[in-house]
Amino acid sequence: MDAKEVETLIRQGIPDALVEVRDTTGGGDHFEALIVSTMFEGKGLVERHQTVYKALGDAMRVRVHALSLRTLTPAQYENRR
Amino acid sequence: MSEAIERIQSAIRGNKIQVFMKGTRSFPQCGFSAATVQILEELGVPFGTTDVLADPELREEIKRYSNWPTIPQVYVDGKFVGGCDIIRELYESGELQALVKAAVGQGAQQ
Numbered sequence: 503m504d505a506k507e508v509e510t511l512i513r514q515g516i517p518d519a520l521v522e523v524r525d526t527t528g529g530g531d532h533f534e535a536l537i538v539s540t541m542f543e544g545k546g547l548v549e550r551h552q553t554v555y556k557a558l559g560d561a562m563r564v565r566v567h568a569l570s571l572r573t574l575t576p577a578q579y580e581n582r583r
Numbered sequence: 584m585s586e587a588i589e590r591i592q593s594a595i596r597g598n599k600i601q602v603f604m605k606g607t608r609s610f611p612q613c614g615f616s617a618a619t620v621q622i623l624e625e626l627g628v629p630f631g632t633t634d635v636l637a638d639p640e641l642r643e644e645i646k647r648y649s650n651w652p653t654i655p656q657v658y659v660d661g662k663f664v665g666g667c668d669i670i671r672e673l674y675e676s677g678e679l680q681a682l683v684k685a686a687v688g689q690g691a692q693q
Contacts, residue, residue, distance in 0.1 A: 562638070
């Protein structure tokens with residue numbers, strides 16, 4: 503599984519998201535992702551990550567060994583820049 | 584109720600701070616579990632750990648129980664707080680220190 507596939511799955515579940523995925527080891531199973539979406543507004547970190555895991559579905563259980571997540575609302579993203 | 588759920592619940596009830604991890608506190612078997620334990624040790628609070636690698640049934644059950652697909656998983660005061668990324672983020676923002684202090688402090692008063 504490459505970073506692009508992970509990105510595509512996340513976008514399918516979170517259509518408005520800005521998604522950046524990086525394969526951290528080059529092995530196709532360890533990734534880190536930055537995701538910015540209005541869907542995260544008013545949600546805690548646990549719920550935000552659960553939204554991403556849901557978008558990934560079976561891939562998360564079977565093909566992804568590790569995924570580091572940074573989940574931000576558009577306002578939080580603006581503040582960081 | 585499966586026996587694995589009972590083991591999960593008794594660990595969560597028995598420890599104000601409970602970590603389900605790969606490996607043991609002294610010998611973590613995964614970088615994310617190691618990082619999580621390191622942060623909690625830095626806070627200097629007592630916490631319990633359960634090695635999911637030693638209990639395959641619990642390893643599967645905990646993912647359903649928390650609706651969370653990865654290990655480690657941290658519970659504070661019976662509530663699921665998150666995995667390694669969230670623990671790190673809460674630690675950096677100072678929220679973890681407050682959360683843990685409230686949980687442990689509360690235990691001391693009882």
